[in-house]
Amino acid sequence: MDSDLLALTHTGDEYDKYLNAVVPPVFLNSLHLFKTFEEYCNVNVFEEDQFIYGRDSNPTVHILERKVAQLENGVRGVAFSSGMAACSAAIMGICSSGSHIICMKDVYQPVKRLLNQVCVPRFQMEVTYVTGTDLEEIERAVRPSTALMILESPATFIFRVIDLSAVTAIAKKHGIKTYIDNTCLTPLFQKPLELGVDIVMHTISKYIGGHSDIIGGILVSKDEGLMRKIMSEMREWFGGILGPMEGWLAIRGLRTLQARLRQHQETAMEIAAYLEKHEKVKKVNYTGLSSHPQADIIKKQQKGHTSLMSFELDTTPEKAVTFINHLQLFGKGCSWGGFESLALCPLYKAGQEELDFLGVDRGLIRLYCGLEGTENLLEDLEGAFRSI
Numbered sequence: 306m307d308s309d310l311l312a313l314t315h316t317g318d319e320y321d322k323y324l325n326a327v328v329p330p331v332f333l334n335s336l337h338l339f340k341t342f343e344e345y346c347n348v349n350v351f352e353e354d355q356f357i358y359g360r361d362s363n364p365t366v367h368i369l370e371r372k373v374a375q376l377e378n379g380v381r382g383v384a385f386s387s388g389m390a391a392c393s394a395a396i397m398g399i400c401s402s403g404s405h406i407i408c409m410k411d412v413y414q415p416v417k418r419l420l421n422q423v424c425v426p427r428f429q430m431e432v433t434y435v436t437g438t439d440l441e442e443i444e445r446a447v448r449p450s451t452a453l454m455i456l457e458s459p460a461t462f463i464f465r466v467i468d469l470s471a472v473t474a475i476a477k478k479h480g481i482k483t484y485i486d487n488t489c490l491t492p493l494f495q496k497p498l499e500l501g502v503d504i505v506m507h508t509i510s511k512y513i514g515g516h517s518d519i520i521g522g523i524l525v526s527k528d529e530g531l532m533r534k535i536m537s538e539m540r541e542w543f544g545g546i547l548g549p550m551e552g553w554l555a556i557r558g559l560r561t562l563q564a565r566l567r568q569h570q571e572t573a574m575e576i577a578a579y580l581e582k583h584e585k586v587k588k589v590n591y592t593g594l595s596s597h598p599q600a601d602i603i604k605k606q607q608k609g610h611t612s613l614m615s616f617e618l619d620t621t622p623e624k625a626v627t628f629i630n631h632l633q634l635f636g637k638g639c640s641w642g643g644f645e646s647l648a649l650c651p652l653y654k655a656g657q658e659e660l661d662f663l664g665v666d667r668g669l670i671r672l673y674c675g676l677e678g679t680e681n682l683l684e685d686l687e688g689a690f691r692s693i
């Protein structure tokens with residue numbers, strides 16, 4: 306039996322509990338009542354079906370947490386009001402003032418801003434940025450005060466991957482916790498906890514929500530103690546729980562996740578192959594192509610591919626802007642993971658150091674392939690190629 310598909314579709318149904326409703330309700334309540342004061346005093350919000358106040362936990366949100374925890378083979382999920390709220394809770398939950406963090410250079414940009422502009426100057430943390438692909442470089446970066454490694458695989462921009470088993474082995478040897486942003490692949494295509502990662506983050510705003518209508522995030526781990534700490538200190542006291550309506554929409558998103566991802570992947574594969582063959586394209590970065598320089602690692606740890614990719618045109622960065630402006634179906638906007646295709650030049654204003662590190666020019670185009678249909682999207686790209 307494929308337990309992933311059962312988690313997506315049926316975990317948390319519990320018809321008896323919800324008057325046989327096929328879909329569990331949205332619990333839009335801020336508190337729960339008790340028969341006696343003693344009963345109220347005895348509630349433990351870490352236990353199943355024990356709820357006190359909506360900032361601690363919520364029954365609808367908890368169904369989502371159970372589903373994602375099951376999908377990642379973790380013991381517990383804790384959902385937040387955004388991916389960044391989940392990410393910052395993990396960093397603050399694991400690190401203290403003075404902690405050293407090893408972070409990959411090409412992680413989601415706001416994470417680097419949080420580290421550089423808040424954690425370092427305000428909490429005296431230290432950060433060493435590494436490529437993530439050079440194991441010796443990671444080993445050299447370790448210090449006695451290293452508390453956390455921040456990973457993302459595949460990473461934004463050129464979809465570099467990290468050998469997760471190898472990197473987590475180094476971390477374990479030194480007693481360092483590892484965090485990964487697994488948003489790109491979802492638990493269906495990569496299960497980092499199985500590869501030794503300590504805590505996984507998913508932005509619900511992307512594939513899990515899937516319809517560009519919610520913002521949310523979730524953390525999952527096998528470490529019960531860590532998750533209890535994150536749930537109380539980081540969620541209850543900082544106060545960033547996911548809203549019940551968002552939780553309900555995320556549960557709805559999960560029910561169709563596998564079907565959507567399959568289609569996203571199929572479309573992305575065809576588009577990547579088309580771009581790779583195109584005479585006006587210099588290079589395509591996509592984990593599904595056999596030309597990806599780390600194809601071996603990808604095969605070892607991924608079960609599928611995102612529908613995000615990037616490519617460079619064989620012309621000036623200005624022409625890349627002309628190109629995306631001529632796209633009709635690919636909307637110009639940030640984010641991704643919904644039904645609609647998107648295109649951007651995410652590094653158009655990047656500094657030279659970052660461009661050199663990635664080995665690209667500022668005309669790099671990022672495509673997110675949505676659900677408008679492969680033929681339609683190919684036709685759209687064809688039209689944009691005619692404009693340059």
Ligand SMILES: *Cc1c(COP(=O)(O)O)cnc(C)c1O
Pocket residue numbers: 387388389390413486488489508509510511520521522640
């Ligand atoms: C969007 C995104 C985030 C941030 O999620 P929010 O819900 O917007 O806070 C983090 N990581 C990746 C890979 C993302 O694409």
